Amino acid sequence: MVSRGQSFPPFAVTVDLVVLTIREGALRALLVRRGEEPFEKRWSLPGGFVAPSEDLPAAAQRVLQAKTALDLQTVHLEQIATYGAPKRDPRMRTVSVAYLAFLHDLDDPSPGPRELDAAWVPIGAAERRRLAFDHRAILRDGLTRARAKIEYTTLATRFCPPAFTLRQLRAVYEAVWDRELDAGNFARKVLAIPGFVEETGESVASPRGRPAKTYHAGDAWHVHPPLRAVA
């Protein structure tokens, strides 16, 4: 171990992102197909090296904006954990700081210059796929975090467009937890939490049936008492 002067064991530091969205009623993760070694042609989480004077969240934002046509700073990005097994990257000693992002449905993602493809992959397929590096473990940890976090925070609204119905919000929970919720109980509970959602005053016609009111995300962060992932 070196601890003095300019000499220290040099590490490469990367960020890798678990980017989740709801599309066609299914929870999906953003995956990219690698165009270079190592793991060429293998699917992986989007990621990249951290620049010498770049903060870690800034690196995560940069990677995210390169793949998606994101307008805003309002996207929620949180750190999952850091992965640094000595042989996780065959090229060099690397630690990867993993981030989790929640996005509402967007256009198709665009692959970067060194990538063959980019896609929103349904979560079951993504988890089963052989991913590059230790990305399968990172994806698993990110999903676990997401499933836990929407229980006691209002983050589920981040999966929704700016205006949404309670049906859409409930669909988020149902997709993330892979479990059906009682529509009535859900509406009562969400509306009882101050600042979870706020009426827009508008309604949208359902395919058939009574039109649903639309809501904006409110400014509350904590949901107490929490919604529950298991019955």
Place this chain on the structure above:
Amino acid sequence: MVSRGQSFPPFAVTVDLVVLTIREGALRALLVRRGEEPFEKRWSLPGGFVAPSEDLPAAAQRVLQAKTALDLQTVHLEQIATYGAPKRDPRMRTVSVAYLAFLHDLDDPSPGPRELDAAWVPIGAAERRRLAFDHRAILRDGLTRARAKIEYTTLATRFCPPAFTLRQLRAVYEAVWDRELDAGNFARKVLAIPGFVEETGESVASPRGRPAKTYHAGDAWHVHPPLRAVA
């Protein structure tokens, strides 16, 4: 950003530890006084550089064993988060992976060769102290994690010696949450969770009053329904 060949932005990677214990009825953190620049003479969390072929949890264990006369692998170590602001270390670009450890009461800690002192500092004083680097934020995050984690896991038993009374276990929760719990409700709840604690069959005399049974930690991990930090 460099992403090909041997050339990449070099980072130093360290581990820093939030090591907590209960001593004299108070929650305390292990702090060390730095004997070299930067932040010479300032108190800090124990930490150190990660060696070139060392896994991150192994580095954390090594740092922990250097300070405390720990016998075992059974200590619980979990990652808190990673801190990598560009100027967090004035010497070089450094990212620090922070770990959280729960220990039962041990001997006084021993300072390392480049440290002036080491001590179990009561948590209130530790939080108020001006610590080196961004260690105050790391300590805060570690405490938040600890307070949340003992709600829904059996980790509080890690603060207890191998055999303990319910009074001792309750004292752990009271110290960590800084809140008194109803003794009766606590006993009923803990005993109702299968595998939380197991009777040793022995008792210990109280200073005055009925002797308390002693227990070992059981093999359960989750506490459901959770104990609650707030009333």
Place this chain on the structure above:
DNA sequence: TCAATAGTGTCTGTAAGACAGTATTGT
């Protein structure tokens, strides 16, 4: 017997889930 601590019983309020019932629309 008294004081102190350990542990149990019982009541009450809150909240979750099941599910029936009402409201509002398009066809």
Place this chain on the structure above:
DNA sequence: ACAATACTGTCTTACAGACACTATTGA
């Protein structure tokens, strides 16, 4: 009218917290 969807009322059960009560010891 009917079907479909949105939402509300009501009942049951579970559990947390308050607190009174019993149990067991040393002095």
